Amino acid sequence: MAIDVEFAKMNGLGNAIIVADMRGRADRFTAEAARALHHDPATAFDQIMAIHDAEADGTDAFVRIYNNDGSEAGACGNGMRCVVQALAAETGKAVFTLQTIAGLLNAQEHEDGSISVDMGRPRLRWDQIPLEEEFADTTGIELQIGPIDAPVLHTPSVVNMGNPHAVFWVQNDVWSHDLARFGPLLENHPIFPEKANITVARVIDPEHIVMRTWERGVGLTQACGSAACATLVSAARKELTGRAATVTVPGGDLHIEWRADDHVIMTGPAEWEFAGRLDPATGQWQRTIEGDNDNAGAETA
Numbered sequence: 001m002a003i004d005v006e007f008a009k010m011n012g013l014g015n016a017i018i019v020a021d022m023r024g025r026a027d028r029f030t031a032e033a034a035r036a037l038h039h040d041p042a043t044a045f046d047q048i049m050a051i052h053d054a055e056a057d058g059t060d061a062f063v064r065i066y067n068n069d070g071s072e073a074g075a076c077g078n079g080m081r082c083v084v085q086a087l088a089a090e091t092g093k094a095v096f097t098l099q100t101i102a103g104l105l106n107a108q109e110h111e112d113g114s115i116s117v118d119m120g121r122p123r124l125r126w127d128q129i130p131l132e133e134e135f136a137d138t139t140g141i142e143l144q145i146g147p148i149d150a151p152v153l154h155t156p157s158v159v160n161m162g163n164p165h166a167v168f169w170v171q172n173d174v175w176s177h178d179l180a181r182f183g184p185l186l187e188n189h190p191i192f193p194e195k196a197n198i199t200v201a202r203v204i205d206p207e208h209i210v211m212r213t214w215e216r217g218v219g220l221t222q223a224c225g226s227a228a229c230a231t232l233v234s235a236a237r238k239e240l241t242g243r244a245a246t247v248t249v250p251g252g253d254l255h256i257e258w259r260a261d262d263h264v265i266m267t268g269p270a271e272w273e274f275a276g277r278l279d280p281a282t283g284q285w286q287r288t289i290e291g292d293n294d295n296a297g298a299e300t301a
């Protein structure tokens with residue numbers, strides 16, 4: 001059994017992340033291996049961030065992102081902060097340029113340990129989200145869940161931050177909405193040909209938003225960085241907030257700024273839990289460095 005890839009179990013505000021070192025190899029994670037790793041309670045994760053060799057000049061690495069159902073994603077804000085913390089610890093550098101299937105990202109670890117990721121420009125046209133049919137105004141599209149005359153959730157803002165997002169605005173407690181029930185229906189709604197990450201958000205004041213997300217390919221999570229960016233952009237477009245705000249997710253706070261140059265900057269923490277080695281073909285793994293979590297790894301031959 002080839003257990004030969006180093007990984008670190010990390011989290012970004014509780015968004016469970018596995019950072020795997022695939023540099024120097026030609027293979028990739030299989031969807032089956034990702035699912036197997038997720039089904040082990042000790043390594044259950046929201047995303048795998050697989051660090052591959054750089055493919056473009058001036059970049060530090062190519063990062064492939066896998067959801068825990070084995071699907072591949074174009075963006076993961078919390079996971080990217082974990083990647084930056086891991087690369088900064090390895091290299092002593094603070095500034096990185098990383099490539100994903102959605103494009104290039106610049107990122108920086110600050111002296112206080114927080115990490116900023118330039119999540120790029122939001123894409124706002126209906127066919128960039130993408131949506132199945134044309135909508136001129138993506139700050140609120142005609143989509144609702146619940147009775148026609150009294151919808152529970154309706155008229156979401158839609159944004160692509162490297163991945164598709166729909167943000168439903170509510171006036172009351174975001175926890176009073178049954179996202180576990182509505183999330184999967186909305187994620188798979190035919191209006192979203194590539195599915196979507198589904199957020200319920202409440203604007204507390206022009207500098208503070210509270211939100212929860214049902215993630216595409218994952219389910220309910222403690223944090224979704226790209227959704228926090230999509231939510232701030234949508235709130236600013238609707239003039240509910242300014243272009244910078246604290247965004248509170250179940251796992252804690254992110255600072256999001258939509259700069260005048262159209263780039264969205266996400267700042268927040270990343271946390272290391274434990275390390276091990278794994279097989280990207282099967283998802284079998286061994287712990288090599290203890291963390292706080294004392295579950296044993298899978299038996300290996």
Ligand SMILES: N[C@@H](CCC[C@H](N)C(=O)O)C(=O)O
Pocket residue numbers: 015046047067072073074075076077078079163164197215216217218223224225226227
């Ligand atoms: N946890 C993420 C988002 C991960 C990808 C998402 N589930 C998708 O499929 O688009 C984040 O922090 O941004």
